[in-house]
Amino acid sequence: MSTRILLIGFMAAGKTTLGKALARDLGLQFIDLDHYIENRYHSTVGQIFAERGEEAFRQIEQRMLHEVAEFENVIIATGGGTPCFFDNMDYMNAQGITVFLEASVDVIHTRLTIARVQRPLVKGKTADELRHYITDMLEHRRPHYARAQHLFCADRLENNAQVAESVKRFKEQIL
Numbered sequence: 001m002s003t004r005i006l007l008i009g010f011m012a013a014g015k016t017t018l019g020k021a022l023a024r025d026l027g028l029q030f031i032d033l034d035h036y037i038e039n040r041y042h043s044t045v046g047q048i049f050a051e052r053g054e055e056a057f058r059q060i061e062q063r064m065l066h067e068v069a070e071f072e073n074v075i076i077a078t079g080g081g082t083p084c085f086f087d088n089m090d091y092m093n094a095q096g097i098t099v100f101l102e103a104s105v106d107v108i109h110t111r112l113t114i115a116r117v118q119r120p121l122v123k124g125k126t127a128d129e130l131r132h133y134i135t136d137m138l139e140h141r142r143p144h145y146a147r148a149q150h151l152f153c154a155d156r157l158e159n160n161a162q163v164a165e166s167v168k169r170f171k172e173q174i175l
Contacts, residue, residue: 002098
């Protein structure tokens with residue numbers, strides 16, 4: 001029996017952090033969809049956005065989602081916007097176990113403040129602008145995220161102990 005887990009949620013919700021740890025623990029392959037796209041297109045997501053526009057990026061993202069969602073024994077961390085376009089949420093729900101990693105605005109704000117230079121969508125925003133952006137985007141995306149089969153609180157992923165405890169909790173609640 002093949003396992004396919006798709007993690008969805010806002011940027012900095014912890015999809016990659018938890019996904020990697022979970023994949024290690026379960027002996028599954030881990031794929032970060034954004035990194036997969038970057039490797040296939042030899043360009044960063046930010047560059048693809050800038051050069052081709054969001055619509056073209058979302059079409060690429062959908063094609064690559066359909067490719068990786070055919071793999072077996074895999075945990076896939078999707079991009080924050082992936083569930084919000086086309087029929088991506090229906091497709092993911094049909095392909096495997098979908099889990100919305102929910103993190104609070106405060107936690108996302110803290111994580112993005114630390115990693116701001118690595119995130120083109122939030123680069124250059126003041127603390128207040130960043131909080132407003134997170135709140136607005138979460139409100140817009142929540143109906144899509146809420147269509148996941150499972151909800152998992154991802155507020156506690158700040159150190160190895162919290163990640164290990166979250167992996168244990170994830171397995172108990174979802175698998």
